[in-house]
Amino acid sequence: MNIVAIVQARMGSSRLPGKVLKDLEGQTVLERVVRRLQAATLVDKIVVATSNRPADDVIADECNRVSVDYFRGSESDVLDRFYLAAKEFSADPIVRITADCPLIDFELVDETIRALHQGKADYATNALAITYPRGLDVEVFTYDALERAWSCAGEAYQRVHVTPYLYENPAEFHIASIHAEGDFSKYRWTLDTAEDFEMIRKVYRYFGGGDHFGWRDVLQLMEEQPELAEINANIRQRTLREG
Numbered sequence: 001m002n003i004v005a006i007v008q009a010r011m012g013s014s015r016l017p018g019k020v021l022k023d024l025e026g027q028t029v030l031e032r033v034v035r036r037l038q039a040a041t042l043v044d045k046i047v048v049a050t051s052n053r054p055a056d057d058v059i060a061d062e063c064n065r066v067s068v069d070y071f072r073g074s075e076s077d078v079l080d081r082f083y084l085a086a087k088e089f090s091a092d093p094i095v096r097i098t099a100d101c102p103l104i105d106f107e108l109v110d111e112t113i114r115a116l117h118q119g120k121a122d123y124a125t126n127a128l129a130i131t132y133p134r135g136l137d138v139e140v141f142t143y144d145a146l147e148r149a150w151s152c153a154g155e156a157y158q159r160v161h162v163t164p165y166l167y168e169n170p171a172e173f174h175i176a177s178i179h180a181e182g183d184f185s186k187y188r189w190t191l192d193t194a195e196d197f198e199m200i201r202k203v204y205r206y207f208g209g210g211d212h213f214g215w216r217d218v219l220q221l222m223e224e225q226p227e228l229a230e231i232n233a234n235i236r237q238r239t240l241r242e243g
Contacts, residue, residue, distance in 0.1 A: 004091030009099035051075035092143035135189030
């Protein structure tokens with residue numbers, strides 16, 4: 001078993017170009033994601049999966065700077081990029097994280113990995129029934145499940161978003177769905193717009209620019225200072241087919 005967290009990252013973004021390398025209180029967004037994942041006790045390796053476009057050369061440079069492995073593949077066929085990255089690094093299972101989640105929580109990562117193993121599942125996630133804030137999405141799947149998706153997924157959105165083929169075929173895959181103890185889905189902690197970045201930057205600033213805090217700490221902060229959540233409350237979450 002070689003548990004590898006593969007972080008999906010690219011410079012292109014229609015709403016906030018270059019967001020993954022924006023400075024977030026002294027570190028890039030991508031470095032924040034990597035450092036927070038390094039606190040996960042069950043993850044053996046972290047790999048950044050970016051595209052082979054020249055525009056993403058800077059992501060490869062950033063990976064070298066922060067001493068994290070990377071893999072480069074197709075920009076549009078992200079499923080193929082993930083499959084080839086998993087194959088290159090002998091990953092099984094794979095933890096899928098996107099680089100626009102700088103508040104990702106290591107405890108949720110470990111919890112999702114345990115859910116996959118304990119449930120003998122092919123795919124485990126907290127992102128099907130949305131009860132956690134957006135931006136804490138964790139997906140864990142076996143290499144075999146990824147390979148089957150890679151072989152069978154034919155729709156464009158299934159190739160761009162990596163995992164739809166898995167959860168759209170519950171008869172083919174054993175799925176473990178994780179829920180929070182309450183419904184916190186009203187909170188948006190993902191990074192896609194300038195408003196998102198302003199909110200996340202204020203969260204990091206409140207915690208002194210460190211990475212020591214967890215998602216419950218952020219939740220408590222939001223409850224004590226509800227104006228923080230209002231900063232990006234009106235941002236609409238894009239659908240799968242919008243990209």
